[in-house]
Amino acid sequence: MAQSIPDKAAKADNYTILRLLMINQQNEILLAKYKTGWLTPSLRYNENQSIKGALDSLAREFGYEIAAPQLRAMVTFLFDFKPVVSVRTHYAAHISAGKLKLPEDIAEAKWVSRKEAEKLMSLPETQAVDAIKTTTMQILNHPETIWGGSFLVPKTSTTCKMTEPFYPIGMSK
Template identity: 35%
Template sequence: MKIVLLLTSMLLSQSLYAQEAPKTSTFHRLLLLNEKNELMVVKIKNSNRWVTPGWYQDDRLTIAQGLDELAAGYGVKIATPTLRGVFTLKGSQVSTRLIYTTKIKSGELKNPELIEEIKWLPIQKAVETITFPHISAQITQLSKYPDVIWGGAQTMYQENGVYGSKVVEDFYPLSGVLK
């Protein structure tokens, strides 16, 4: 009887203190630049949200395949993307955000099904147009130091219908040379 009680109490205490591992997603953001070094920003259909193209990692595609497929959805082929940032985004869930830059090699630009409008803008104007402050902050950092791969962490929130972000961990160089 004592053994049964001991085992029961051990199981109960273990379940009380056991925590489920947080579900973390990985999002790949592609900063597409044209020959004028303008950044592509896209408006999500039926919303007033402007972003840069991206996709959540799944078990179907490798990173290279996913980035190529993302570009193909816009009707273009791209040069080999360069990793520029690895960020943590905290909100309702935790997400790792990998940011790549690349140039368009060929193709005819088209709107994918979920995209209402595409614009090519100078980087500063693009940053001002993008709806989400965490994306704008990341792009600003990457554009200031193009030879560095950056890390950092931010939170994203929405207050009174307006998106905001807060730096949780300052941007820091993961690799490269600050100039």
């Protein structure tokens, strides 16, 4: 009986994606050009490590050390094509040391202003769901608030439907 529970949990494949808004001294954010478009650095959180350890590791992949990361948003992705929910957490952290280097699977990365970030994340060739840009811009436009929300992700489009509008779940430092 006890062994049947993990089997069912494994089939659900619920997972968390951690996104990291790295901020430099000029108040710019780092965007990486993934296969799906320009986005904040991210990782699928399924390793046996702490959240801080995962975020530190992600920053090091780009050549940086970061100061204490702060939670900025926690949103859920519901899918219209599979019966799972995925949690997306967004953190922000100032870089404390380092120099930009490109991880193996990243074609390009650069520091950009808030306005440039919105432009790059909105390019027509972007294949990432628009909920990523929407959440990132909510954080950048309202950095004093920690946000919650929920999106319905379609199988055949990058346009998501917000099923729970952004709502404050806390205040940041």
